Amino acid sequence: MKKFLEGSWAIAEAAKLCRPGVISAYPITPQTHIVEHLAQFVADGEIDAEAINVESEQSAASVVLGSQNAGVRSFSATSSQGLFLMAEVLFNIAGMRLPIMLVCANRAISAPINIWNDQQDSISLRDSGWIQLYAENNQEAVDLMIAGYKIAEDSKIMLPIMVCIDGFILTHGMETTDMPSQEEVDKFLPKYNPPFKLDVNNPMSFGLLGDPSVYTEARFSVQKTFDDVIPMINKVGKEFQSAFKRDSVRLVEEYKTDDAEVVLVTMGSLCGTIKDAIDAQRANGKKVGLLKVVAYRPFPKAAIAQGLKSAKFVGIIDKNISLGSDGALYTEVKSLLNDSNKQISGFIAGLGGRDITITTINNIIDLTEKEENHCKFVDVKKELLWEEFHAS
């Protein structure tokens, strides 16, 4: 049923529809509304779950690690500093092959302390062994969550999944969202039935010491599984489309790329702004397109190469930066297309909630066509920089 909902409400309702038995989270802006809504669902008896109010994100992640290992579907959500406090546990969860879902309401990282949106938090956890999917809008967030559990919990996968949602822009934005019914979700998403769990009738030990004779193989097997996640996203995406009539569960989305000479590449809510900019530019006869990356882990190399096939100029926009190097998405796309004769540029934009307007996008399109740019910060206020301070 279509409803006009705040993003956090839609996300909380999507979590509820997936019937997690244990929910644990710790408050942090801009994720808070999600757990507040879930707490209310539990308080009102609308969901049969244990909600554990912990004393830190470190413990939130540890609680869901314990509950999921005991065989119960579990859910958590966080942002920014909270995600970083979880970091040690998140790597551990992936190594222990626990298909937990975590919603990351993307937010900038301190210092300076900043509660607004960019994607530095989840991008910094890209090596953790979690599947990472980025939503463009609230509808996609809901869809990726429902499909996400099915992808993660498949016995061939058994990896955790992070659904990344731009903080404030989506979490606090009101949008019309088509919420599936409980019956529809129950039909689509099977009960969680892990092959191994803590069970007094079949006692097993988990989290053993892996010395040099076995550690490499444990890591190798996670990497091998990521190869299987790519077809699994496609498979579950097709099942999702036939069940819910939406094609939102996919590796990438190609927007007007067929004949495009300039193609921008990015992730998350920025794609909506870019689509508007593209429509306006196309009305003026300019062949521009967008490749939206939904799955960042696993990194869908073939789908990205396919989407950029016709492009002469590629502009990659990162809402993050690997300080001392480049934007994360730029680095990987550039490495993928290294042998091509395309002109590939990388832009850093939207850090700490700085607005990315259609004017900014038009400027990026011009720069992409004009020359090759590396790690080009857009909209930098020179008057705030140290050099300018000394020069004045």
Added chain:
Amino acid sequence: MPADREHFAENLFVSGHTACSGCGQSLAARLVMNVAGPNTMVANATGCLEVFSTKAPETAWGVPWIHSLFENASAVASGIEAALKHTGQIDKVRVIAQGGDGGTADIGLQALSGMLERGHDILYICYDNEAYMNTGIQRSGLTPFDAHTTTSPAGKQSTGNPTVKKPLVEICAAHHIPYAATASVGYPQDVQKKVKKALDIRGPKFLQIHVPCPLGWRSDPAATLEIAKLAVQTALYPIVEYEYGKLVKVMKIASLKPVVEYLKLQGRFKHLFKNEEELKKVGAVAEKNCEYYGLK
């Protein structure tokens, strides 16, 4: 019982692990597990016990057992307990979280406090061997006064660890949980009585067991139990029980022994025997314990 589980028929924590000879912790773990029984799930912090008992692909544990990280055993156990509630098993299955003194009193203290405060039905066991032994004998918040460790070494200007033990059992009791107690592996029946008592109570419980470490304490592996008993008999390790925040019982010391009888058996206190003044200070710690807990 299936053939591959026959070795768990008598004990749920079995030999074959790689603990040092004379390890007090491995002995205490066996005492605990034999009382806890098969309907128990264990969440273990990183540390000696985890490392020496579960090197892949082997395990010494006959019950469902999980190790995640160093500081989060209490939170992992909280999640297990929540899952048991959700699946309706909480009345049949007991949950134990356990770790060493560093994993409990230092890096894991916040998660432990959260677990106690939230009222989970979990018994937390701290195996207190008074230093970070797994990483090579570094001081923890539970290292005793004047003990030599690799990060509180005795030297020309140092007499070893400058602080007394953190009052961990009181910190736990201050959460007004149903049960918080100390025990010593030197008194195995007392350990087992307390584990049984704790597991019969619904809600959060805490038990701190003194477990000598021959490697870290520089002591004779054959003297582990003797040393453990002497710690109690010299009043350097008070054996106490709290219920809902109140001290309800202490193990009285019939004839208090001088602290040197305990100290002289351990290389970690060797430097004190050239220093009368410091020996007196250790004696004062014992006297204070006697007075504070009413041990005599």
